[in-house]
Amino acid sequence: xxxxxxxxxxxxxxxxxxxxxxxxxxxxxxxxxxxxxxxxxxxxxxxxxxxxxxxxxxxxxxxxxxxxxxxxxxxxxxxxxxxxxxxxxxxxxxxxxxxxxxxxxxxxxxxxxxxxxxxxxxxxxxxxxxxxxxxxxxxxxxxxxxxxxxxxxxxxxxxxxxxxxxxxxxxxxxxxxxxxxxxxxxxxxxxxxxxxxxxxxxxxxxxxxxxxxxxxxxxxxxxxxxxxxxxxxxxxxxxxxxxxxxxxxxxxxxxxxxxxxxxxxxxxxxxxxxxxxxxxxxxxxxxxxxxxxxxxxxxxxxxxxxxxxxxxxxxxxxxxxxxxxxxxxxxxxxxxxxxxxxxxxxxxxxxxxxxxxxxxxxxxxxxxxxxxxxxxxxxxxxxxxxxxxxxxxxxxxxxxxxxxxxxxxxxxxxxxxxxxxxxxxxxxxxxxxxxxxxxxxxxxxxxxxxxxxxxxxxxxxxxxxxxxxxxxxxxxxxxxxxxxxxxxxxxxxxxxxxxxxxxxxxxxxxxxxxxxxxxxxxxxxxxxxxxxxxxxxxxxxxxxxxxxxxxxxxxxxxxxxxxxxxxxxxxxxxxxxxxxxxxxxxxxxxxxxxxxxxxxxxxxxxxxxxxxxxxxxxxxxxxxxxxxxxxxxxxxxxxxxxxxxxxxxxxxxxxxxxxxxxxxxxxxxxxxxxxxxxxxxxxxxxxxxxxxxxxxxxxxxxxxxxxxxxxxxxxxxxxxxxxxxxxxxxxxxxxxxxxxxxxxxxxxxxxxxxxxxxxxxxxxxxxxxxxxxxxxxxxxxxxxxxxxxxxxxxxxxxxxxxxxxxxxxxxxxxxxxxxxxxxxxxxxxxxxxxxxxxxxxxxxxxxxxxxxxxxxxxxxxxxxxxxxxxxxxxxxxxxxxxxxxxxxxxxxxxx
RNA sequence: GGGGGAUUAGCUCAGCUGGUUCAGAGCAUCUGCCUUACAAGCAGAGGGUCACUGGUUCGAACCCAGUAUCCCCCA
Numbered sequence: 029x030x031x032x033x034x035x036x037x038x039x040x041x042x043x044x045x046x047x048x049x050x051x052x053x054x055x056x057x058x059x060x061x062x063x064x065x066x067x068x069x070x071x072x073x074x075x076x077x078x079x080x081x082x083x084x085x086x087x088x089x090x091x092x093x094x095x096x097x098x099x100x101x102x103x104x105x106x107x108x109x110x111x112x113x114x115x116x117x118x119x120x121x122x123x124x125x126x127x128x129x130x131x132x133x134x135x136x137x138x139x140x141x142x143x144x145x146x147x148x149x150x151x152x153x154x155x156x157x158x159x160x161x162x163x164x165x166x167x168x169x170x171x172x173x174x175x176x177x178x179x180x181x182x183x184x185x186x187x188x189x190x191x192x193x194x195x196x197x198x199x200x201x202x203x204x205x206x207x208x209x210x211x212x213x214x215x216x217x218x219x220x221x222x223x224x225x226x227x228x229x230x231x232x233x234x235x236x237x238x239x240x241x242x243x244x245x246x247x248x249x250x251x252x253x254x255x256x257x258x259x260x261x262x263x264x265x266x267x268x269x270x271x272x273x274x275x276x277x278x279x280x281x282x283x284x285x286x287x288x289x290x291x292x293x294x295x296x297x298x299x300x301x302x303x304x305x306x307x308x309x310x311x312x313x314x315x316x317x318x319x320x321x322x323x324x325x326x327x328x329x330x331x332x333x334x335x336x337x338x339x340x341x342x343x344x345x346x347x348x349x350x351x352x353x354x355x356x357x358x359x360x361x362x363x364x365x366x367x368x369x370x371x372x373x374x375x376x377x378x379x380x381x382x383x384x385x386x387x388x389x390x391x392x393x394x395x396x397x398x399x400x401x402x403x404x405x406x407x408x409x410x411x412x413x414x415x416x417x418x419x420x421x422x423x424x425x426x427x428x429x430x431x432x433x434x435x436x437x438x439x440x441x442x443x444x445x446x447x448x449x450x451x452x453x454x455x456x457x458x459x460x461x462x463x464x465x466x467x468x469x470x471x472x473x474x475x476x477x478x479x480x481x482x483x484x485x486x487x488x489x490x491x492x493x494x495x496x497x498x499x500x501x502x503x504x505x506x507x508x509x510x511x512x513x514x515x516x517x518x519x520x521x522x523x524x525x526x527x528x529x530x531x532x533x534x535x536x537x538x539x540x541x542x543x544x545x546x547x548x549x550x551x552x553x554x555x556x557x558x559x560x561x562x563x564x565x566x567x568x569x570x571x572x573x574x575x576x577x578x579x580x581x582x583x584x585x586x587x588x589x590x591x592x593x594x595x596x597x598x599x600x601x602x603x604x605x606x607x608x609x610x611x612x613x614x615x616x617x618x619x620x621x622x623x624x625x626x627x628x629x630x631x632x633x634x635x636x637x638x639x640x641x642x643x644x645x646x647x648x649x650x651x652x653x654x655x656x657x658x659x660x661x662x663x664x665x666x667x668x669x670x671x672x673x674x675x676x677x678x679x680x681x682x683x684x685x686x687x688x689x690x691x692x693x694x695x696x697x698x699x700x701x702x703x704x705x706x707x708x709x710x711x712x713x714x715x716x717x718x719x720x721x722x723x724x725x726x727x728x729x730x731x732x733x734x735x736x737x738x739x740x741x742x743x744x745x746x747x748x749x750x751x752x753x754x755x756x757x758x759x760x761x762x763x764x765x766x767x768x769x770x771x772x773x774x775x776x777x778x779x780x781x782x783x784x785x786x787x788x789x790x791x792x793x794x795x796x797x798x799x800x801x802x803x804x805x806x807x808x809x810x811x812x813x814x815x816x817x818x819x820x821x822x823x824x825x826x827x828x829x830x831x832x833x834x835x836x837x838x839x840x841x842x843x844x845x846x847x848x849x850x851x852x853x854x855x856x857x858x859x860x861x862x863x864x865x866x867x868x869x870x871x872x873x874x875x876x877x878x879x880x881x882x883x884x885x886x887x888x889x890x891x892x893x894x895x896x897x898x899x900x901x902x903x904x905x906x907x908x909x910x911x912x913x914x915x916x917x918x919x920x921x922x923x
Numbered sequence: 924g925g926g927g928g929a930u931u932a933g934c935u936c937a938g939c940u941g942g943u944u945c946a947g948a949g950c951a952u953c954u955g956c957c958u959u960a961c962a963a964g965c966a967g968a969g970g971g972u973c974a975c976u977g978g979u980u981c982g983a984a985c986c987c988a989g990u991a992u993c994c995c996c997c998a
Contacts, residue, residue, distance in 0.1 A: 031960090033960075033961065033963095034961080034963065035961095035963090219997090219998085388998090433927080433928060433929095433995095436926080436927050436928080436996085437926095437927070437928095437995080437996055437997090440925095440926065440927080440996070440997065441996080441997080444997075444998095542995085542996090545996095546996095577934090610935090610949070610950085611935055611936080611949085611950090616935085616936080617994095618935090619934085619935065621934090621935090621950090623950070623951085624935095624950085626963075627949085627950070627963095629963065630961095630963040630964090631963090632963090633961065633963050633964090634960095634961065634963080634964085636960090636961080637960040637961035637963095637964085638960070638961080639960085640960050640961075641960035641961085642960085643960090644960075681937095683936085683949095684937075684948095687937095687948070687949065690949085691948085691949085698960085698961085699965085699966095702960080706960090709959055710959085785966095785967090788966055788967065789966090789967065789968090791955090791966075791967085792954080792955065792956095792966065792967040792968080793967085795954095795955065797955085797956065797958080798955095798956065798958045798965075798966065799958050826958085873945095876945080877945060880945060881945090884942095884981080884982080887981050887982085888981080889980090889981035889982090890942090890981045890982070891981085892981080893980090893981060893982090894942065894981080894982085895942080897942095897943090898942050898943080899942095900943095901942080901943045902942085902943085904943080905943075905944095
């Protein structure tokens with residue numbers, strides 16, 4: 029045979045991807061004769077390269093899209109990337125730095141020119157990589173969140189929401205990323221457990237501020253942590269913020285501090301006097317029960333400050349160093365100051381102790397920097413109005429989450445959602461279309477010209493020029509682009525009634541990770557309802573995280589993530605795709621192991637060899653059709669498998685759908701069917717069998733195609749001469765039919781295969797090897813079945829002769845199936861004692877089973893309460909058990 | 924601290940409204956096999972008191988309560 033015994037994917041994959049593109053199979057356009065099926069890709073960052081998470085996510089999307097395409101739908105998978113404000117800007121800044129250019133030396137325009145240059149060079153890498161995976165995106169539709177049309181969409185939405193009163197500008201406590209030097213939203217903050225230190229600082233009580241102490245009895249008994257009462261110890265994890273202290277708060281119900289009413293304290297080292305305030309917010313148990321209040325650097329302190337009318341002293345610069353308001357340590361980084369101030373406090377005798385404690389720090393999702401709560405003037409979007417309908421859509425299953433357990437999470441977030449901080453102090457992104465007048469007021473407009481008109485109207489100053497207006501420096505959060513994605517990729521904002529959006533929207537399925545359920549999914553639902561009065565997708569399939577075999581997240585630091593492209597090169601895209609899906613139930617983390625990918629590759633190879641076998645057969649039209657039983661049986665199995673697969677797909681159980689076809693191909697088709705019909709070596713096969721077999725193989729290729737697009741396309745073309753547009757990629761998805769008598773067909777074959785299994789078990793037990801010719805003697809009440817399937821039993825069992833008898837030959841090994849007993853004459857291999865023991869064991873087991881069924885049936889309450897069909901089944905079990913017992917007893921007697 | 928989910932074979936998971944199979948799959952393991960499609964393979968086998976303790980029921984992996992452990996989200 030000329031074909032290699034192992035399949036080599038690299039030879040074929042590039043070829044077919046190119047052909048598919050040449051044929052335009054992935055292109056989609058509105059077609060009223062077809063049902064649309066739309067998926068928008070979760071746009072990867074332009075800074076990204078393909079990682080294992082993308083592999084999983086995009087494999088799932090491609091499986092869904094390819095199947096829909098084969099089902100005759102107008103399948104449209106829209107690819108694209110997002111501009112990733114913070115990440116990209118950081119990357120470009122770093123690159124410029126290498127070239128000796130500082131961002132601050134550049135104008136905004138110059139910087140953006142560099143950034144776009146970078147994007148054009150590297151921004152498309154990940155999309156090219158997706159092609160190697162086989163992703164069947166409509167590449168003509170590739171979009172980018174910062175391209176002109178999508179920018180237009182963002183600005184339109186901003187202006188619209190501002191006009192609706194849903195976007196506002198205000199001073200709020202925001203999450204400040206000192207690394208990115210920008211505000212970020214609550215969703216971009218990640219809490220991390222850390223081992224932190226608690227510093228116990230001594231604040232001097234200003235003696236003159238203390239009321240003369242009457243010898244109050246309660247005071248005598250109260251705990252007095254300060255021996256001389258001249259000091260108050262305050263615990264803090266952030267000693268570097270004492271320069272921003274404006275008060276120390278204690279709980280009014282805490283008797284230890286009642287004498288401090290009206291007292292003043294001196295900030296350690298700094299010496300500034302601050303009041304002691306009383307508020308029940310302070311927890312008595314925590315630290316010393318005294319809390320330093322720094323409204324500029326803590327949300328809770330801020331609220332306390334507002335309540336008690338305290339000033340705000342912001343001592344931090346944008347980059348995390350202390351500013352001149354701190355007076356001490358000006359210009360030094362916050363963490364350096366923390367170390368230094370602890371030393372200085374120690375030396376000054378103002379540090380009582382340091383304790384270790386488990387704490388949480390908030391970090392930036394993008395830069396990993398420790399977040400500073402910072403009072404800042406930013407743009408916000410009101411969420412309440414949009415959250416309500418978006419919550420309802422999921423609650424009432426207009427949008428279904430798969431698996432549904434994420435509904436709870438979604439609800440919790442939606443019910444507690446806070447306003448979204450959408451401004452970022454960056455240049456890479458859509459600049460906020462707000463324009464400031466010389467008097468400090470502002471207008472919001474799509475263009476500068478519009479803004480000028482409005483400004484003139486608003487200010488009454490007809491002499492205003494464009495140059496008098498200053499556009500807001502900030503850009504919008506990247507997610508403020510992404511949340512419009514399902515609409516903006518079809519130009520639904522610029523042109524809300526265009527053919528594409530009317531046809532392809534709402535999309536069908538969205539595949540993404542649960543980590544961006546709030547960032548993205550929830551907000552897309554909001555945007556869909558707000559702007560199209562319709563949710564953007566019907567199903568959200570939430571994938572798990574790809575972890576290593578030990579359950580650790582894949583990370584560059586650990587070096588536990590394989591390079592996806594290496595894997596594809598080594599195992600083939602088909603092997604990698606199936607490998608990933610083998611172990612990926614929706615919502616469950618995938619423990620990646622190279623074994624899975626090996627299994628995928630092995631499966632490709634299995635399929636390849638099945639093809640080689642069939643391909644090598646010569647048909648002889650003069651031969652009789654001898655394989656009717658096998659052909660009918662496999663058809664029944666095939667149809668049942670199609671039904672099962674469709675059901676799995678319906679429920680988004682992708683790995684189960686894959687497992688169904690995997691077992692059908694490997695076990696039923698290769699291990700059984702092909703063995704049944706296979707002619708003897710170098711003998712021809714009858715034409716009828718070959719015709720059926722080829723048709724079955726074609727159907728299998730179709731069913732496999734969504735999972736393994738490349739090998740199936742290769743074999744599709746190897747199997748037969750094909751027309752110019754005849755590709756499995758666009759072949760019709762098999763529709764299940766219900767063959768007549770399918771249940772009986774399957775049941776009969778099961779019985780025949782049980783006989784084969786019995787024979788093979790004897791071979792194994794007796795160490796006979798697969799080829800030693802054996803004969804079979806059947807003592808059965810179903811001789812017709814044995815006769816019908818004699819060919820199969822002979823072939824699969826390597827049996828030369830089947831005969832019937834009422835008793836087995838003396839020197840034989842037997843096995844019992846139902847009421848029948850089957851004998852294999854074996855001179856010289858019989859160990860009577862062992863045979864007896866084996867049969868006795870089997871008998872004992874059967875009797876135990878019978879007894880338990882009998883007991884159940886004898887139970888009056890069971891007979892009364894159980895459904896009739898359950899009762900009937902139990903009776904059947906009893907009858908079967910009794911038949912088997914009789915057969916076993918006979919067998920024992922015969923020994 | 925609040926909420927949610929989970930716990931079934933060595934591993935990853937199915938097991939639909941309690942009742943066909945005295946618990947299933949894939950992988951892994953073990954024993955034979957280089958049997959002319961495939962050793963990336965073939966044939967066969969072993970392996971689980973369904974986390975624990977109680978309860979409801981004729982009957983519980985499944986329902987209820989409690990305990991333990993783990994995971995996730997939020998603070």
